[in-house]
Amino acid sequence: MPLNIIRRKGIRLDGANPTLLYAYGGYGISLSPSFKASREVWLNRGGVFAVANLRGGGEFGDDWHKAGHLTHKQNVFDDFAACTQHLIERGYTHPKKLAIEGGSNGGLLMGATLTQHPELFAAVVAHVGIYDMLRVELHPNGAFNITEFGTVKNRSQFDALFAYSPYHHVNDGTSYPAVLFLTGDHDGRVDPYHSRKMTARLQAATKSTKPILLRYSFDTGHGQGTPLAERVAQEADVFAFLVSQLGMDAGTQ
Numbered sequence: 305m306p307l308n309i310i311r312r313k314g315i316r317l318d319g320a321n322p323t324l325l326y327a328y329g330g331y332g333i334s335l336s337p338s339f340k341a342s343r344e345v346w347l348n349r350g351g352v353f354a355v356a357n358l359r360g361g362g363e364f365g366d367d368w369h370k371a372g373h374l375t376h377k378q379n380v381f382d383d384f385a386a387c388t389q390h391l392i393e394r395g396y397t398h399p400k401k402l403a404i405e406g407g408s409n410g411g412l413l414m415g416a417t418l419t420q421h422p423e424l425f426a427a428v429v430a431h432v433g434i435y436d437m438l439r440v441e442l443h444p445n446g447a448f449n450i451t452e453f454g455t456v457k458n459r460s461q462f463d464a465l466f467a468y469s470p471y472h473h474v475n476d477g478t479s480y481p482a483v484l485f486l487t488g489d490h491d492g493r494v495d496p497y498h499s500r501k502m503t504a505r506l507q508a509a510t511k512s513t514k515p516i517l518l519r520y521s522f523d524t525g526h527g528q529g530t531p532l533a534e535r536v537a538q539e540a541d542v543f544a545f546l547v548s549q550l551g552m553d554a555g556t557q
Contacts, residue, residue: 306357307387309396312347317395322351322550323402325388329358329380330409331452332369342539349552352396358383358413374454375464381416388417388424400426403546407431408494408526409452415470415502418483426514427482427549429542432494432526435502437469438462443495471498474505482514482549486538488524496520514549 315321324346328335335357343353357363360372360380372380388404391397402425406413411433418428438456440446454461466472483506487499503518510516519541524530530538546552 305359305383305387306363307354307390308357309352309354309391310343310347311352311396312350315350315352319392319395319398319401321397321401322349322546322552323354323391323397324351324546325354325356325384325391325402325404326410327356327358327384327387327404327406327413328408328410329356329360329372329384329413331360331373332362332366334362342543345543346546349547351552352391354387354391354396356384356387358387360409373452375460377453377464378468380413381420381468384413384417385421385424388421392424399424401550403427403429403550405429405431405542406433408433411435411494412437412470416468418480419470419473419475420468422478422480425481427484427546429484429486429545430499431486432488432491432496433485433498433502434494435469435498436471437465438472445493446495471502471505474502474509476509477511478509479512480506480510480514480516481512482516482545484517484519484542484545486519486521486542488521488526488530490524491526493526517545 335355346353358380359368362369404425411430414428414430415433415435434440440449456462485499485503487496506516
């Protein structure tokens with residue numbers, strides 16, 4: 305699968321670079337090239353930035369999407385784990401210097417990867433994600449997700465949902481990496497209770513000393529229409545979290 309890696313010229317592949325891996329992998333949505341100011345800040349601080357085009361997206365047509373939805377959703381998580389391992393094996397980074405980020409369906413990706421491979425990275429940033437896959441269809445917008453994830457009323461789809469549902473696979477006594485969940489009280493697409501309960505469950509279960517944090521906004525929703533000042537504040541908090549957890553120089557620029 306495509307894995308697009310951006311780094312400043314001259315960075316050595318010695319396994320010591322702070323690296324941020326971003327992905328989505330769902331709904332037939334393609335991740336195409338784009339510019340984001342915060343990524344420039346990341347690169348200027350010596351970070352490596354990577355985007356993975358996973359099955360479940362639309363980069364290679366409908367078959368690529370179908371290979372990562374319904375009972376095939378685990379393929380998305382396997383693809384993402386393979387990308388993290390590639391970055392480590394090729395010397396771009398190390399598990400102690402690697403962070404992952406995603407939102408909405410990409411938030412589910414973060415939750416599943418976090419519970420399946422907690423040893424592969426140091427920090428996770430999950431925006432407005434879905435974490436309890438057995439109750440997705442019970443809230444008002446949930447029925448619209450059945451075509452992508454499936455329904456608990458179908459036995460094979462229930463089995464697939466339960467097999468990767470992040471909330472149901474948090475294990476007590478596991479050393480989880482640092483996690484920052486972000487959600488908004490007015491999210492009509494993914495009920496914010498997913499982030500609240502996943503935060504609480506991880507806080508109770510982890511045996512590491514790394515923080516499990518929830519950034520909760522009472523004035524925002526799923527992202528659309530978020531005021532500029534709040535978007536800047538969110539980006540600043542995410543950047544501060546990553547800088548802290550990956551041991552980066554925050555700088556003064």
